[in-house]
Amino acid sequence: MELKWALLLSGLLLVSSESRTCDKGLQRRNSSCVDEDECVTPGVCGDHSKCVNTPGSYYCSCNDGFRSTTPNLTAATGQCLDINECLEKTHDCSGDLECVNTIGSYNCSCRNGYRPSRLDADCLDIDECKPDPDVCGTNAHCYNHQGGYSCKCPQGYSNYGNDQSKCIEINCDHFEHLEDAPVKLKHLLALLRNSCEALRDSYGSRKTGEQLLENVFTSSDELLSEGNIADGETLNQFLDAVENSMHLIGPQLKEPVTRMETHNTFAEVAVKWGQAPPSGRVTLSTDSALFSTSWETVVGKSYPGFAFAALVSYKDLNSSSDLLHKMSRERSDDEERSVTYQLNSKVVTAVVSNAETKHLSEPVMLVFTHEEERAESEGVAYSCVYWDEAEGAWSGRGCEGAWFNSTHTACSCSHLSSFAVLMALYPVQDSFELVLITRVGLALSLVCLFLCILTFRFCRSIKGTRTSIHLHLSICLFIADLVFLCGISSTHNQVGCAIVAGLLHFFFLSAFCWMLLEGVQLYRMVVLVFHTTLKHLYMYLVGYGVPLVIVTVSAIAFPAGYGTERHCWLSLDQNFIWSFLAPICIIVILNSFVFIITVWKLAEKFSSLNPDLSKLRNIRGFTVTAVAQFCILGGMWVFGSFLFYEKVTQVALYLFTILNSLQGALIFIMHCLLSKPVREEYCTLISRICSLKEKKYSEFSTNQSSNSQQPLRSNPTTGESRYRAAVSPGGSL
Template identity: 35%
Template sequence: SPLCFAVPGLCFLLSLSGVVAQKTKGTCTHCPQNAFCVNATHCTCNHGYNSESREKYFTYRFETCEDIDECKPPISIYCGVNAECQNTIGSFYCHCIAGYKLLSGKAQFSNSNENTCQSKKIFYKRNTTSTVTAILQRVELKVLETALKTPDQEIQKVQKSTVAVETRVVTDNCSEGVTFSLNAQVNSMKIHCNDVIQGNIQGASAVAFISYSSLGNIINATFFEEMNEKDQVYLKSQVVSAAIGPKKNTSLSQPVILSFQHMKVKPGVENFCVYWKGTKEGGRWSKDGCALTQVNETHTICSSTHLSSFAVLMALRGQEEDPALTMITYVGLSLSLLCLLLAALTFLLCKAIQNTSTSLHLQLSLCLFLAHLLFLTAIDRTENKVLCAIIAGALHYLYLASFTWMLLEGLHLFLTARNLAVVNYSSVNKLIKWLMFPVGYGVPAVIVAISAASRPHLYGTRDRCWLHLDQKFIWAFLGPVCAIICVNFVFFLMVFWILKRKLSSLNSEVSTIRNIKMLTLKAAAQLFILGCTWFLGLLQVGPAARVMAYLFTIINSLQGVFIFLVYCLLSQQVQKWFGEIIKSKSESEAYTLSSRFGPDSKPSQVKRKY
């Protein structure tokens, strides 16, 4: 322009401002990646992206669009329980956490409304029950179709290793009061004829009774809808199915009667008649419409108002906690722990009674103290199965060690009594000291190691961290305990016999003999107190269970009190030691008082003297 020739510097400034204007006011033809044009004038980022300047609409051609992380603040997409958010470039998705799976089987979903994350265990159980429900229905349908194809064969039977079937075809009207009885394997069914022909259906009708020998291993008692966490429920019979065709029945005029032979026999259980209830989620055992009519040692009779697949369940009910027993346990064991601690300190510090026998009492007190402490604080820590098994193993070891130390006490008493004629008892003491720790702590360790290696899964029950009753595993503890009690009983009888014989011939050793006799009586009483506890625990069944539970708890809480009372408080040497401690403490207090007031009294005495 003419102005540019006149003023060149001005033209330079104008051209520079034009470049800046072009930079700040670009058109839609220059929208960056991951953005699109709006009204042919501005650009905006695609969904899932934000502009670097955080402006929704922009014209700057060098603007960039960055991915939004929807899984982090401030958005933090919520995917629902057992699920988490996963960011992707420009978007996100939800997925189930480890150990969970969508019911649809898909790997991901969009939002919490689509969340169907289920535990894989539950997921596979639902798949299993859905499959079983479908199989049961198909088998019933196929069996009925086969029976109706040959109506001239009134009764048909099939016996296989896994399934047994009996069908009955009815072509005529029913006589009054007629019922049909069908048998399959060891089970049977009775059904009224009128329910088979179902009123005015034209043509033949059929009823089928099917018994499955191994289906119960798949749809076992864990599928019982009323199962409580503390209950132990088992399948007691085979699974059977009952069906009517060609039209599926909706209701029965009279209940069908089912007889089951028991596959498992356990006394003192509760029995349930159940049927397989198909649901959208798969299926489960239910008691609806099923009633228990009769039960004996070998068979259970059930009645049902509808036809389906049936079985008998048995439940070992978990015992409800008694507040009084809980209180006795905590108070009693706390008192026992205090007494055991005082007894151990007495055995350690009182030099007047320190000998081999006292060393045995000390180890027994320590084992019982640790066992009671662990019992009191961790017996019901069943949340973690591995930890519970370790606690059960530790209790097994500590209680066995307690009985082993009692066995060593019995052996020591027997050897001492046998060597009464010998002036020097050092040989007895050397033998016991040599056997003491290897036997006292080694033998229980070997027993627990063998038990844990052979059946580790039986350490810890549903309610307590103790030995399981299944497969008679409790005898890994009760067996050695019974053996120790029997051996010690023999030792005590032999000691009393020896002492009786010695009393008549060794008048000079009467006091020694009487001391041994008294010690033997104390050890026998101690063995009775500790052994009696576990036998009372075994008797906690039937009508007397509650009484035995109270006796078990009370006597168990007295173990530490008994040891402290008999071996410490009733011992003349310990009483003398306690007296010396009290006397020295009194003298120390008197000396402290005299030293405190002494300087004030001396000057007055001196003044009066002069």
Template identity: 30%
Template structure:
């Protein structure tokens, strides 16, 4: 067939076969393994023969690019007069291969050889990861595009050295999962002759001693998946509770009449930023299956979340600055705020800083938004566009808190002797601890949650309950609010 077909006819047939691949997978039931395997094998065999028809003799070397709707690839041919010492890496969008084609050609009487490297973007719909026969307790996920490498029109196909495939991960990497390099053996995925040479969160390098059809499959424990379901339920309940208390805090700040010495602008905007962020994140996760296929919408949502969470942190820092001013100027709190930090100026700073960070991030790495969860992608360290500012703000808050304690302690020594030292100490400790929790201490746990379910649950609860903390500290335990509601005053505030 391949020897009698012109390259033009082969190209046309290849386009037709490629176009029917997705339609075939949609017509076959996911449970009908025999049909899926049969269609998958047929598609691979026909594609291999059509690509073989595209290989033409050459005296030196020659390239051929293949770019179709669901398939892409490279064909490289070398002849007896090739001057290259090593062939360049053959790559597609999500994969690449390093093969010693020069050495293979030298082992052929014709001193020529060709390699066809193909990447099938939708082949996993036919050759499913569940066809990797391991323990039923494991969940299998296809982590790469299905690729194939063959040596068309090459007499001696024996490899002179192992072939290395670099496969980019097409889904979020789970650190708890186990990655394996597999190849397709007629009816199932197996690992014989292939091993993981190198891996990270973005890609995996597989080394194989033969050519075939390959992929990366990740295995995760089904028990962990059930645990994740419980985590999702806990997250849903905690976030909803937090949203309720954010709303109650905002109502309290809006409806209660505060004394002129109290500036709630930072607290109000913290509530607004985090309320919108948690609400948007909650809705996104609830409708993720509908949002994820819309890549632009998913990227926009991740950008909005980036902005809202960052603005929440900026407002946390502003609240710490206001607290420092209060302690530094106990005798003129309100006037000092009005002179130096007006509400309008604070609003500009509170949102402009976050907006600038997001705009710079979009300008530098526009493809960094829109992960599997519609959040920031891990590629190229893009997550540090969020973690970097967070670390800076947490560090500045820590410095401010230390300064506040030192300043407050110095001020207490100068107070009237009739003031109870114990009461003032309680105020100092409580205020510092309360602000530390509200202004981001819970986020520090986020850096240490990897591999620890206890820390992950603790982080989830503390982070989702920031609205609860704000409502308790500034509303329920605030004497001004309690007097307005005719409630007894708190002895420690």
């Protein structure tokens, strides 16, 4: 029994020993714990460091030339930083050698302009003038000195104040005096010419680049504020002067990037100096544009020791309509479609030190901010354009739109000049639905108005002053709708289009004048007891005389106002459209006032003690139809007054088209079909026509039956019977 318990106890001790875990950093091998090498795992330490294994752990040690960022570098998160031996003075460079720090170490080398000596650690001066005789440029003198050299430019040449840049020829003829230029532009050119000559001939005190740039922009502000840059010649001279001034000022700027903003101009200039040409991208921006290109494009084929790029934006430089109209010459279909143009961005000038910018090896990118946020649609398109000095107009050749949205347009151009974004406004073509509604509705309106004219002219039971007014109203609307249907789009003939516009102006005004007369007539019928009719002479003077005077005065004052590029209607120029809208507004206000008084007086008569109900009901019916007619025609021109503006909404366009197309049908319904006397006349006329057809058919049937049943024989009474039948009503004689 004791032996049994002893064996059991020893087994438990063995199991407990085997299940025991090893400490951190150790691993079990054959029932014993041994050290684990953590340095075998890649990346256990940070960059520029090495891993050192220890029993049960490890630590990281920085390589030579590096220092730990933490006091105890024991984890992979620790980093080793380079030790700058040159800054901490731990180098051993002696003599003329200077310390140049490298990653993890340092080098001892000679300064620029020196080379190491083969014998000792000293440095010898390099004679830069010997290996490259043209280091200073043509006809320039190179002078060597310790650690460098300097260039002395001959007269007519300059290195813009940098002694180690090539001397290039300075041409001041770009700033020659122009006799026909504005006074402020002459002052600007004189300022630039004086600065150019001072730089070229090295005489007197020369202004710094920053001072000269400020003076140029001050003169530009004065010129732009006067608004004298309207014609192509002046704009050409101004933009050319600004471009040449950047070539003069850019190399004289000392800062790598110079920004300057005045009242009417905004500029940013980037400059780089050095023995080697710069590389990479250069990006300039102003308040309204961004310019991006490569330094290789800026430098070009020759590098004189400097390179610059400039972007100038003009805040108040607007181009005249004549210059924008020349854009249509590049596209013949635009001129046929009557396309109009307007600048939708500020004008900018992009200038680089490269002299050959007519055909760039790599396109430059310009991003413009729109002056008017407007998405491209069927009637709007954006074009990237530049100022063509040879043509004296804006041109799109060599520039393409890379991308656009409602606020910005990006342009890719293969040359440099002054650029802008041009917004082309195309005439929106009427949809098929609008054309169909207009033609079908006007045809129906013409038929109904023709029936109204016949009714008011020949229906005796409704003869009176009010009927005469309706007759002339229908005649005016009939002629206006007929002219509108046939000639509103006849813009190819300028004279014919003006005649169509004049006729529409006259007859639509006349229709409103006859509506005013109807309101006056209703007022007289309600308020006056005797002499309630209007004399025809007075009605003709108001209905036709007033419109004739308005049209005549308008044609004399502004004859070009009749007919536009899109429609044969009144022009929007000089607010000429108000020669129609102003009389309409006056008539609408007067008629509204008259109808209000009429309804008020009519209500008083209905509430009187002994009203003539039959007469008052007739007048009430007249008033209701007159007000309804006034609302139809007046409401039509509420929408129609905005029809010929570019921003007319589709809702207003459709409402005007529907009301204009159906006004004749509505007048026929109100004044003819809803009038009891007219309906009775229609019924009488229809019954007469039907009875006449029935009688003819009856006589024809009787004659056929008689001829077929009776033999042909002589009868003494036949001649008399035939004579009576012939002379009786319905006979054939």
